[in-house]
Amino acid sequence: MSRSFCIPEDSVRRSATWERILLFLSVALMESFRITVFICADPRYSDIDGVVVGPGSRAIVANWVRAGNAWSTKVTTSPHVLRGYRDNIGDSIQLSVNAGHDARERLQSLAAYLGLGWHQLGKRCEQLRDSRLSGIYDLRSHLISFAGLDRSLKFVAAAHGHHCNCS
Numbered sequence: 001m002s003r004s005f006c007i008p009e010d011s012v013r014r015s016a017t018w019e020r021i022l023l024f025l026s027v028a029l030m031e032s033f034r035i036t037v038f039i040c041a042d043p044r045y046s047d048i049d050g051v052v053v054g055p056g057s058r059a060i061v062a063n064w065v066r067a068g069n070a071w072s073t074k075v076t077t078s079p080h081v082l083r084g085y086r087d088n089i090g091d092s093i094q095l096s097v098n099a100g101h102d103a104r105e106r107l108q109s110l111a112a113y114l115g116l117g118w119h120q121l122g123k124r125c126e127q128l129r130d131s132r133l134s135g136i137y138d139l140r141s142h143l144i145s146f147a148g149l150d151r152s153l154k155f156v157a158a159a160h161g162h163h164c165n166c167s
Contacts, residue, residue: 002036003052004092006045012114020114024121025152027110031103032155039110040092051085059085104159122160129157 012020027037035052052060059082062073076082097113100106111118129150 001034001052001054002038002089003030003050004038004040004089005050006040006042006048006092007097008043008046009041010043017116020116021121024107024110024114024116025149025156027098028103028107028156028159029148029152031107032151036103037098037106037110038089038092038096039098039113040095041097041113042095045088045092045095048088051089053082053085053089057082103155107156107159118160122156125153125156126160129154 007023015023027039030037049061052062054060057079058075058077060073060075098106098110100109108118111121
């Protein structure tokens, strides 16, 4: 499965470091579930919904962009819509700013694109991977959970230390 979305360079430049780190960890979470993430920087793709094209003839559209304050999800099996999503994913792969043969390489490329140090991120994730985050942080967002955050930290720490099957 793959997930494709657009993050233009000007959006990266305008975002705070904590937002870029959260985005990075969100991508790491998807990659930990073997969902290959492709990120395109071309602003022409900014209005395309985030989508996961699954096996068979279905796509899951999951987005909070342009959905107001609510999370929006839907499943489609329409051949016409699926063809459009597959075309967009194909374009995203060609234009991807986080190219790589495996999750580790894609995460390294993403860290560079987001202006985040891969080694610094990896070391911090290694330090936090065995912590009980629920005792350290107070999450205010309903869009993330400690389980997801823990999984992301462990995945990045393993990828940084080469101790994962990051394909």
